[in-house]
Amino acid sequence: MSFESLLLSLRLAAIVSLLLLAIALLLAAWLAFGRWRGRFLVEAFVALPLVLPPTVLGFYLLVAMGPRSPLGRLWSGLFGRGLAFSFEGLVVASLLYSLPFAVQPLVSSFRNVDPRLVQASALLGVSRSRTFFRIVLPLSFPGLVTAFVLSFAHTLGEFGVVLMVGGNLPGITRTVSIAIYDSVEAMDYSGAGRLALVLLLISFSALSIVYAVNRRVWSPWTAR
Amino acid sequence: MKLVPFASSCLPFFLCAAALTPRGPALSPQSREIRVAAAADLQFAMKDLAAEYEKGAGNKVIPTFGSSGNFFSQIQNGAPFDAFFSADVEYARKLEASGHAEPGTLFMYAIGRIVIWVPAGVRVDVARNHWDVLLDPEVQRVAVANPQHAPYGRAAVDALKGAGLFEKLEAKIVYGENISQTAQFVESGNAQAGILSYSHALSAPMKDKGAFWMIPQDLYPPIEQAAVVLKSSAQKDAARAFLAFVKGPAARAILERYGFTVPAVSAPPKGL
Amino acid sequence: MVAVDRPLTPPLLRAESAPLTAHLRKEFRDGRALTFALDVAVEVPPGFTILSGPSGAGKSTLLDCLAGLTSPGAGRIAVGERVLFDSSAHVNLAPQKRRVAYVFQSLALFPHLTVEENVAYGLGHLPLAERRARARGVLDSFRAGHVLARRPGEISGGERQRAALARSLVTDPQILLLDEPLSALDEELRAGIVEDLRRWNAARQLPVVYVTHSREEARSLGERLIALDAGSVVAQGAPQDILARISARDGMGR
Numbered sequence: 060m061s062f063e064s065l066l067l068s069l070r071l072a073a074i075v076s077l078l079l080l081a082i083a084l085l086l087a088a089w090l091a092f093g094r095w096r097g098r099f100l101v102e103a104f105v106a107l108p109l110v111l112p113p114t115v116l117g118f119y120l121l122v123a124m125g126p127r128s129p130l131g132r133l134w135s136g137l138f139g140r141g142l143a144f145s146f147e148g149l150v151v152a153s154l155l156y157s158l159p160f161a162v163q164p165l166v167s168s169f170r171n172v173d174p175r176l177v178q179a180s181a182l183l184g185v186s187r188s189r190t191f192f193r194i195v196l197p198l199s200f201p202g203l204v205t206a207f208v209l210s211f212a213h214t215l216g217e218f219g220v221v222l223m224v225g226g227n228l229p230g231i232t233r234t235v236s237i238a239i240y241d242s243v244e245a246m247d248y249s250g251a252g253r254l255a256l257v258l259l260l261i262s263f264s265a266l267s268i269v270y271a272v273n274r275r276v277w278s279p280w281t282a283r
Numbered sequence: 284m285k286l287v288p289f290a291s292s293c294l295p296f297f298l299c300a301a302a303l304t305p306r307g308p309a310l311s312p313q314s315r316e317i318r319v320a321a322a323a324d325l326q327f328a329m330k331d332l333a334a335e336y337e338k339g340a341g342n343k344v345i346p347t348f349g350s351s352g353n354f355f356s357q358i359q360n361g362a363p364f365d366a367f368f369s370a371d372v373e374y375a376r377k378l379e380a381s382g383h384a385e386p387g388t389l390f391m392y393a394i395g396r397i398v399i400w401v402p403a404g405v406r407v408d409v410a411r412n413h414w415d416v417l418l419d420p421e422v423q424r425v426a427v428a429n430p431q432h433a434p435y436g437r438a439a440v441d442a443l444k445g446a447g448l449f450e451k452l453e454a455k456i457v458y459g460e461n462i463s464q465t466a467q468f469v470e471s472g473n474a475q476a477g478i479l480s481y482s483h484a485l486s487a488p489m490k491d492k493g494a495f496w497m498i499p500q501d502l503y504p505p506i507e508q509a510a511v512v513l514k515s516s517a518q519k520d521a522a523r524a525f526l527a528f529v530k531g532p533a534a535r536a537i538l539e540r541y542g543f544t545v546p547a548v549s550a551p552p553k554g555l
Numbered sequence: 556m557v558a559v560d561r562p563l564t565p566p567l568l569r570a571e572s573a574p575l576t577a578h579l580r581k582e583f584r585d586g587r588a589l590t591f592a593l594d595v596a597v598e599v600p601p602g603f604t605i606l607s608g609p610s611g612a613g614k615s616t617l618l619d620c621l622a623g624l625t626s627p628g629a630g631r632i633a634v635g636e637r638v639l640f641d642s643s644a645h646v647n648l649a650p651q652k653r654r655v656a657y658v659f660q661s662l663a664l665f666p667h668l669t670v671e672e673n674v675a676y677g678l679g680h681l682p683l684a685e686r687r688a689r690a691r692g693v694l695d696s697f698r699a700g701h702v703l704a705r706r707p708g709e710i711s712g713g714e715r716q717r718a719a720l721a722r723s724l725v726t727d728p729q730i731l732l733l734d735e736p737l738s739a740l741d742e743e744l745r746a747g748i749v750e751d752l753r754r755w756n757a758a759r760q761l762p763v764v765y766v767t768h769s770r771e772e773a774r775s776l777g778e779r780l781i782a783l784d785a786g787s788v789v790a791q792g793a794p795q796d797i798l799a800r801i802s803a804r805d806g807m808g809r
Contacts, residue, residue, distance in 0.1 A: 121360060125360045125361060126360060126361035127360075131361070140363070141361040141363065143360060143361055143362070144360075144361060144362045144363055173661070173663065175659050175661055175663040176663050176665060178622075178624050178650070178657075178659075178663070179659070179663040179665075180665075180676070181624075181649070181650040182622060182624075182650045182651075182653075182655060182657050182723075183676050183677030183722070183723075184651050184652075184677050184679075184726060185651065185676070185677070185679065186651060189679075194665060197667050198666070198667060226347070226357050226362045226363075227347050227349065228318065228347060228362075228363070229345050229347065230345075233347075241348070243467060244326070244348070244461075244463040244464050244467055245326055245327075245348075245463065245488075246466070246467055246488040247488075
């Protein structure tokens with residue numbers, strides 16, 4: 060039973076970081092290369108979860124996803140159950156609060172690509188979108204890795220927002236960080252310690268594997 | 284080509300996500316899962332109740348613990364619990380009034396008490412000196428549950444005020460999010476004393492670790508604890524069955540073991 | 556280096572060797588104050604035109620405007636009849652459409668692609684076999700065919716220069732812009748590349764704008780010279796006459 064929450068957290072983190080990679084990629088591309096003057100507003104909005112306390116974020120998310128909200132009602136109309144206090148609700152909440160962890164490394168990586176390379180591609184007749192996929196993206200590999208790993212780790216560890224939006228339902232929204240907290244409250248320190256240690260080992264191994272693999276791949280052309 | 288190493292490092296995560304099929308509520312009609320929102324003071328009692336219940340019926344009771352006030356808000360926002368065991372009958376009544384509780388299911392399952400609890404290492408004698416230990420310089424922090432949403436916190440503050448000590452102690456008070464966290468503060472030694480539920484004081488992790496004194500009932504309004512079945516529940520009959528069990532003799536014995544006063548079933552909740 | 560007569564690349568579509576004409580004005584402001592203004596009228600006929608001037612004269616800005624990487628505030632840029640930019644007619648072709656080859660000083664070779672992939676990059680609309688054939692062909696004519704399978708990080712400065720030139724030229728451009736292409740190379744290498752360039756353009760007669768500080772290159776390549784200073788053209792014409800007048804102070808070295 061004690062590993063149910065761990066599996067739940069891993070599943071949540073995996074789904075969220077994969078989804079985020081796709082969403083953040085497009086958003087970061089637009090932020091890095093777009094032409095609209097108001098982009099800085101979007102950048103500030105994306106960065107909000109970094110500075111807002113989790114309870115504020117959780118509150119607004121609950122309001123936005125609750126049964127009385129338009130989103131909540133749409134969801135229950137489609138699926139017959141609420142968005143808040145469900146796993147899907149956690150996915151939605153996690154996408155938002157981990158967004159800056161995915162977008163910022165990507166924007167940074169994209170902006171660091173030598174602009175002359177992008178210009179050279181354009182001069183050779185290649186469209187902006189194809190240039191993005193053939194030149195910018197491959198050269199931003201480290202940023203992609205960072206974005207993925209950071210959003211995975213952040214989602215794995217989040218507590219406040221998950222508690223408010225998820226409601227601590229075992230097997231559905233009781234993530235491992237909440238389970239650890241619960242165990243401490245029940246004075247089951249050995250149980251809490253076990254979970255915490257396993258979480259630590261998993262996170263550390265995941266990070267090590269990703270960084271080790273990618274070190275070999277991108278060093279050739281960054282070494283110069 | 285350069286995507287291959289990245290994809291392969293994503294693979295463990297992919298497998299993670301794919302292998303874990305969504306877990307919904309238990310499927311077979313024989314074994315249901317009854318999700319219970321339980322007040323934090325039932326931290327230990329509820330586990331015993333659930334274990335006893337599961338021996339007989341085929342159903343499982345899955346409790347989530349927290350402060351009654353928090354659960355009240357969550358339930359109003361659609362939290363999918365089947366039953367709510369509140370530490371304050373008022374919350375249960377309000378849910379009935381707002382249509383979130385199944386009518387006719389509300390009943391008072393226990394009356395709680397508060398105690399001053401001091402862990403073994405602190406050199407004061409609470410059994411003899413009662414309130415005075417809180418004023419002792421040995422006691423730097425006093426843990427109390429948050430009165431805003433924890434009924435045991437409200438009772439504690441009422442008692443402190445009744446004893447004329449709240450202002451004097453205000454600087455020393457640390458608030459726990461619910462009565463369980465409050466107990467954990469004291470049990471771990473982070474607070475040198477606390478006003479806890481009697482049920483916590485009698486529980487296995489705490490009973491040999493400290494001493495306590497029962498605060499006289501006339502200093503605070505009685506803690507009337509009531510349970511309801513929730514209207515949003517998908518298994519109302521299973522929930523009702525569990526509540527019926529809690530009214531029965533085996534459950535009453537368990538509750539009394541944890542220091543609760545169990546009203547006779549026919550008596551209506553006070554204050555009606 | 557012994558100059559061996561290598562076969563030219565397979566005959567490409569003959570580029571219309573039309574002259575480049577441009578007059579444009581581009582302003583740079585800091586708030587309301589004008590910090591720099593490029594205001595020029597130039598004519599670049601088929602063949603090599605040297606563009607010289609001290610740092611900050613506006614050479615790179617001019618090239619960027621011709622290539623479409625930045626837009627002038629006002630003006631007109633055309634290659635023969637084909638208009639690339641015209642502020643009054645609201646014409647502003649994207650760099651993709653201008654058929655301008657531009658080799659930056661930093662070369663901007665794609666570090667994650669091989670030399671062959673770099674050179675073939677602009678030929679995406681052709682079938683694979685033809686792409687590779689053309690890439691090899693133009694690399695051979697610049698004597699860099701032996702580095703096809705290597706990455707830019709693995710080859711020498713001279714080979715990178717040739718690869719960058721090959722990449723720009725294989726797409727059959729109408730004009731060629733070269734921003735100090737040889738400044739990082741030594742004498743011998745320069746002479747070789749200059750020779751290859753001259754041979755290459757002898758057949759095609761494209762307008763080439765060649766930015767350099769080197770008098771040597773100016774003398775050996777230049778059929779015309781444009782001297783730029785502080786955003787304006789200070790001289791335009793035959794190199795010998797102008798070089799005699801311009802001193803080293805104005806940015807012309809050896």
